[in-house]
Amino acid sequence: MSKKKAVVLVSGGxxxxxxxxxxxxxxxPCFLHVNYGQKTENRESKAFEALxxxxxxxxxxxxDISYLREIGGSSLTxxxxxxxxxxxxxxxxxxxxxxxxxxxxxxxxxxxxxxxEASAIFIGAVEEDGSGYPDxxxxxxxxxxxxxxxxxxxxxxxxxxxxxxxxxxxxxVKLGKELGAPLELSWSCYKSEDEACGxxxxxxxxxxxxxxxxxxxxxxxxxR
Amino acid sequence: MSKKKAVVLVSGGxxxxxxxxxxxxxxxPCFLHVNYGQKTENRESKAFEALxxxxxxxxxxxxDISYLREIGGSSLTxxxxxxxxxxxxxxxxxxxxxxxxxxxxxxxxxxxxxxxEASAIFIGAVEEDGSGYPDxxxxxxxxxxxxxxxxxxxxxxxxxxxxxxxxxxxxxVKLGKELGAPLELSWSCYKSEDEACGxxxxxxxxxxxxxxxxxxxxxxxxxR
Numbered sequence: 412m413s414k415k416k417a418v419v420l421v422s423g424g425x426x427x428x429x430x431x432x433x434x435x436x437x438x439x440p441c442f443l444h445v446n447y448g449q450k451t452e453n454r455e456s457k458a459f460e461a462l463x464x465x466x467x468x469x470x471x472x473x474x475d476i477s478y479l480r481e482i483g484g485s486s487l488t489x490x491x492x493x494x495x496x497x498x499x500x501x502x503x504x505x506x507x508x509x510x511x512x513x514x515x516x517x518x519x520x521x522x523x524x525x526x527x528e529a530s531a532i533f534i535g536a537v538e539e540d541g542s543g544y545p546d547x548x549x550x551x552x553x554x555x556x557x558x559x560x561x562x563x564x565x566x567x568x569x570x571x572x573x574x575x576x577x578x579x580x581x582x583x584v585k586l587g588k589e590l591g592a593p594l595e596l597s598w599s600c601y602k603s604e605d606e607a608c609g610x611x612x613x614x615x616x617x618x619x620x621x622x623x624x625x626x627x628x629x630x631x632x633x634x635r
Numbered sequence: 636m637s638k639k640k641a642v643v644l645v646s647g648g649x650x651x652x653x654x655x656x657x658x659x660x661x662x663x664p665c666f667l668h669v670n671y672g673q674k675t676e677n678r679e680s681k682a683f684e685a686l687x688x689x690x691x692x693x694x695x696x697x698x699d700i701s702y703l704r705e706i707g708g709s710s711l712t713x714x715x716x717x718x719x720x721x722x723x724x725x726x727x728x729x730x731x732x733x734x735x736x737x738x739x740x741x742x743x744x745x746x747x748x749x750x751x752e753a754s755a756i757f758i759g760a761v762e763e764d765g766s767g768y769p770d771x772x773x774x775x776x777x778x779x780x781x782x783x784x785x786x787x788x789x790x791x792x793x794x795x796x797x798x799x800x801x802x803x804x805x806x807x808v809k810l811g812k813e814l815g816a817p818l819e820l821s822w823s824c825y826k827s828e829d830e831a832c833g834x835x836x837x838x839x840x841x842x843x844x845x846x847x848x849x850x851x852x853x854x855x856x857x858x859r
Contacts, residue, residue, distance in 0.1 A: 474702040478743065481696065484750035504788055510749040514742040514786055518735060519702065525734040526708035546786035554785040558778040562738055562770035564728055 416529035423458030426535035428597040432590035441470040448480025454604035461596040485509040513546035580620025595629035640753035647682030650759030652821040656814035665694040672704030678828035685820040709733040737770035804844025819853035
């Protein structure tokens with residue numbers, strides 16, 4: 412019997428890399444990558460393609476929603492707002508928050524999942540680590556799952572799976588290692604495309620995660 | 636004091652034309668038009684621009700989500716599936732249903748509304764007339780409103796307003812006439828771009844609505 416399908420959101424970052432490994436245990440993963448005019452789009456796309464090869468993906472979809480750049484409101488998409496220096500214990504919502512971005516991405520995933528007759532959407536959101544994004548909390552995914560249920564065909568049943576939601580970065584690194592996820596192909600930096608900056612929120616979280624897990628991060632960082 | 640803002644989804648059809656007139660009573664309307672690779676996109680865009688002028692719109696946004704065409708699954712976006720002949724009492728979900736389309740559109744609207752600090756999103760969805768689209772029912776909008784609430788900044792409060800949701804087409808025509816909505820600028824046909832076909836679901840509903848309201852539809856139809 413062929414496996415059930417799941418749409419997996421793969422940004423190319425470490426979390427999505429590990430999430431894909433979790434999804435692949437029980438589903439045929441179908442990879443969805445979304446470009447939204449973020450500054451490191453090219454590097455993320457490269458990571459996505461490498462991950463598709465590594466996971467032997469049969470169905471993939473790349474979608475451009477760079478209208479989010481036009482809408483603005485975030486340092487990740489608006490050149491007038493600089494990406495903040497990393498700060499691991501920042502209070503409140505950081506400038507990198509892209510207004511309601513994950514709903515845009517989940518809507519695409521749900522449309523595709525309904526056509527594929529997939530039964531799950533996997534997203535590597537992490538509530539911990541104080542990222543402070545409102546659309547990275549399980550309460551949001553529960554609400555969105557209810558919206559999918561209300562807004563699709565009666566026979567369509569799609570769960571939103573967030574296997575990492577309550578994990579710490581170091582446990583994500585450990586899980587990735589356990590499952591043999593190709594972490595060396597992933598990319599997390601918000602600022603740079605050749606060598607990771609090592610200074611933005613995303614780099615700081617990743618570096619701390621590897622350190623606490625007791626592993627060396629296999630990707631290149633700028634010398635400081 | 637300046638009016639509160641509302642994002643109004645304006646496809647260019649009759650329902651969105653009337654919805655805009657309702658929104659304009661209490662809000663500064665900001666018009667959002669979404670192209671999703673539908674067959675009559677050019678004609679709808681023309682109607683949208685005409686409506687922006689008629690309503691004196693200061694803020695407008697046109698977004699392309701033609702990835703829905705790549706995802707497929709609907710006669711409106713997939714050339715391999717023909718738009719059905721109209722049938723007013725069809726049971727079940729018609730082939731024109733674009734999987735979870737309205738969630739994609741509402742996500743964009745909510746992202747823009749959050750940046751604009753708008754307090755409402757208006758959508759001209761109509762549950763009656765047996766259209767059978769799961770994402771045109773109030774139960775879906777309630778669920779989506781909850782998802783917006785859970786997935787945006789704590790200070791962001793956005794209502795989804797569906798003023799036509801339980802109206803019949805003939806009452807929408809009457810309301811449009813009452814509010815002085817420029818119905819002659821709207822376009823509803825799913826099939827044609829120069830003269831409306833008069834045969835698809837959308838034309839049949841519109842024609843019946845005008846007839847029952849006791850008005851002549853001001854747009855041109857093909858001679859049959």
